[in-house]
Amino acid sequence: MILTVAFYTFVVFAGIQITYYLLFSSFLFKQKKRKHKTDQVPVSVIVFAKNSAAKLQENLPFILAQDYPVFEIVIINNDSIDDTLEVIDTFKKKHTQIKIVNVANNEAFWNNKKYSLTLGIKASKYDHLVFTDANSKPISEHWISEMSKNFTIKRTIFLGYEKYRNEKSFTNLLIRFENLIQAMKCFSFARYGSPFMAFGNNLAYKKSAFFKVNGYINHIKIRHGVEDLFIRDAATKKNSSFIVSEDSFIETDAPKSFNTWFQDLKIKNSLIKHYKFKHRFLLHFFTITKAIFYLLAIVLLFFYPWETIVLVMLTYFLIQFLVIGLSAKKLKETQLIFFLPLLEISLLLIQISIFSANLISKHIHWK
Structure with missing residues (x-):
């Protein structure tokens, strides 16, 4: 029995x-073609950087090389103690579309990425925003175009894919596999009109979507979960979608050790209690x-x-x-x-x- x-x-x-x-x-099947797409709108690329001097030198040229008519790059220097600011200044002298937002220590919001991103968003010139990180790079010169081409009056949030660099180790295989499973969950939930997370280094949305929910105010005291908790508050069936074309991918460094990745997983797991x-x-x-x-x-x-x-x-x-x-x-x-x-x-x-x-x-x- x-x-x-x-x-x-x-x-x-x-x-x-x-x-x-x-x-x-479900995310593997073609989405319905959207009508009334916007033309190539001006875009502000928001790049978060903290102690990222070497990575900016490596990755910023890939953003500057984007094949897109009008865009600015807003680089947030989040209280770096290395040469990050000097590197940004060097690039700025050669490229006028770079804007620097230098965030110093704030006692009330010490080391709070949400506070720094808010300052970057407010400093941006354009209404359409694409987010990434100094440790990441687009794998195509059409990244901005892919992430911004489907904006409409109603569709204001787009989830992109962030992949980890391939390295020869079993830990790297595990990290990339977990990331793949997360992507399957992320995009399939979004396909069914119920988004719950985003890859923070590859995300696009309008300023209107950000200010409609007062930005990160509902979870500003929670140190982590910048993107996921924003998606919880702002994303709906009608205003959000996802992009999985290869040209839209961002590539980023994988955690260097199993322990680092394990701690990252613990943080991700702890955030689930804040989901719907x-x-x-x-x-x-x-x-x-x-x-x-x-x-x-x-x-x-x-x-x-x-x-x-x-x-x-x-x-x-x-x-x-x-x-x-x-x-x-x-x-x-x-x-x-x-x-x-x-x-x-x-x-x-x-x-x-x-x-x-x-x-x-x-x-x-x-x-």
């Missing part, structure tokens, strides 16, 4: 996981059902006819492989497909360890 219940539970959870992956595939309830539920349910699916699979392989369990698992892996494979091809991460089962199980174990660590931390704090 118990084995029968466990088996049917296993099948149900396999079905739930397959349903999730089929839903995640439906997003919290759907995201947690995806992870929980996956964990239970694998746990039941391991147990049932020992106590139930293994041929049946293997058949269910092969069905799951086939659907997963197709969806992730097509997504990886679309987002130019095809290398990840060859390590799929290992990467998924590794990421799941990491997520479980983060969940457990947070539980222990809360318990100690409560005591």
Whole structure:
């Protein structure tokens, strides 16, 4: 009796996981062409920089080389202690479209990126904004064009894709795989009219969308979650969409160590509690059902006819492989497909360890 219940539970959870992956595939299909697109509007590119002298020298030329008629580059120097300001000044002398917003320490908003971005947005000349970071670079000279071409009176927020640089290490594979899964979630939720996150180094929106929700005021005291919490407040089914053409991609440095990335994941996980309830539920349910699916699979392989369990698992892996494979091809991460089962199980174990660590931390704090 118990084995029968466990088996049917296993099948149900396999079905739930397959349903999730089929839903995640929605962003792969062509979107309806929007009518009444704007012409090539003037754009302000907002670049956040903190102690980024070397990276600005490396990446800023790619922004300056954009094939776009009218744009300015607003560089926010967020209280840097290296040569960031000197590097920006050097570029500014040669390129008149660069504007510097030099943010000094503010006791009330110390080290607060949201405060610095607000100053950059207010200093920008144009109404259409495209955001990136000094550590990132567009992979195409048509990046601004791709990120801004679909603005309309109603469509005021666009989510872009940020990919990590490919390096030869298993940690880098894991980082890029987690980023790919996040992208699938991000764009599929947006496709269904329920956006919940954005890649902060590749995001576009109008000033009107920013000021309509009073910017970051609702979460200014929360240090992280600049983009996700803005999307929570500002993005709707009618005013937001996403761009996944290759020319729209931004490439950025991956975290240099497993520990750095692990801490980043903990921060991401802690932000979920600030999402809307439906997003919290759907995201947690995806992870929980996956964990239970694998746990039941391991147990049932020992106590139930293994041929049946293997058949269910092969069905799951086939659907997963197709969806992730097509997504990886679309987002130019095809290398990840060859390590799929290992990467998924590794990421799941990491997520479980983060969940457990947070539980222990809360318990100690409560005591």
